Amino acid sequence: MLSTSAFAETAALIGDPARASMLTALMDGRALTAAELARTAGITPQTASGHLARLTTAGLLAMERQGRHRYHRLATPAVAQMLESIMSVSAELATPSRKLAVVGPRDRAMRLARTCYDHLAGRIAVAMADRMVARGQIDLRPDGAALTEAGLGFLRGLGVEVEQRSSGRVFCRPCLDWSERRPHIAGAVGAALCRGCFSHGWLRRIDGTRAVAVTPAGRLALEQAFDMRLDP
Template sequence: MPSINALAETAALVGDPARAAMLAGLMDGRARTAGELAALAGITPQTASGHLARLTEAGLLAMERQGRHRYHRLASAGIARMLEGIMAVAEGAAPAARQARSFGPRDAAMRAARTCYDHLAGQLAVALADAMVARGVLELGPDGGAVTAAGEAFFESLGIPMAHPGRGRIFCRPCLDWSERRPHVAGVLGAALCTRCLELGWVRRRAGGRTLLVTPEGARGFREAFGVEVPAAP
């Protein structure tokens, strides 16, 4: 069990506005350079480098080198889950005037569909989770999830193999959606579903953030495969 000091140190690292902005900028699962993260946080590259060193040393970030460039990303899905949880708590602790508004991002497109690190989130993801449970291809409880026998055939038909990679990560679990306050699918299965939707061209990333835009092919695919009506992005 982590010590109280370790908990306080982690909270202090995330609590700095510049570091929080850089961590939030990595919630789409992609890696970014120090310069890109500095721009997101509104600070100089030199200041960003110091913050990034502290976050990496604490295990919140991982750094990869490619040629002359250094790329930073969240160290694990667990870090993303922690950040998403803090965002949800922060919204709930807001003053009453803010609570009267809906939770989560104000951007309608981001509320509709986005990534939560490496899996789908937003209204689209919650609708897909509901549809999969209703169709009996997925069992989703408060603490975990499982693919049924019918679900294995369903996911295979979508081009998502059911072989577990066996790297210690949970295969399927619920993740409380930041804006919808209901679960979407995370874990290995959630990541595989997100990757497949991108491969099929059902969703595409909007530049510069976590937002996903549903394509006309996606609107048709989600309707035919999941029975979910999702409007295509204009």
């Protein structure tokens, strides 16, 4: 068989708890230092260093040196998508009882809004997608998605400029939300919408997690633009 071993090695690399939490921390698309990653994984820097070296030589991570810091990030969007698919399956499999047991305040924020590599996820992202579907601004099916002309205009009106389709990357695709179990918007369109929300000050990141908070101004703007209510 061709490359069964490479397949197992990749999965084993992800399967270690410490490495898994570092990869999870990088899912928001930012680049973090070894020390930051060590802290989130609950291990010492020297142990983290070894893990990061293995992940980098395996090609899952990329590293850029900047002064005496070394920033680690996911190597490609394909890696992020792979991690997302594993998360999706494992979330599906987790026993419901246990899932309810660990819902804390931080989890509440995560469920409401978070980043998923470079786009938005959580209740708010699914709600946005729903409204755009209802208005015929996007065609979002589990097996594919497409932005309509109306959708392009709507985003322009929000001050969100979507890069041209010609660029190499995937333009618009659905991404299964693991907390809502319904699709939200990913791809270049999802990334542009996410960037727009941050640059307008509608959303801001919460400390060192993937969760994001809705600012007061953001709440007004988003409720008006998407014609919806955000209560919690």
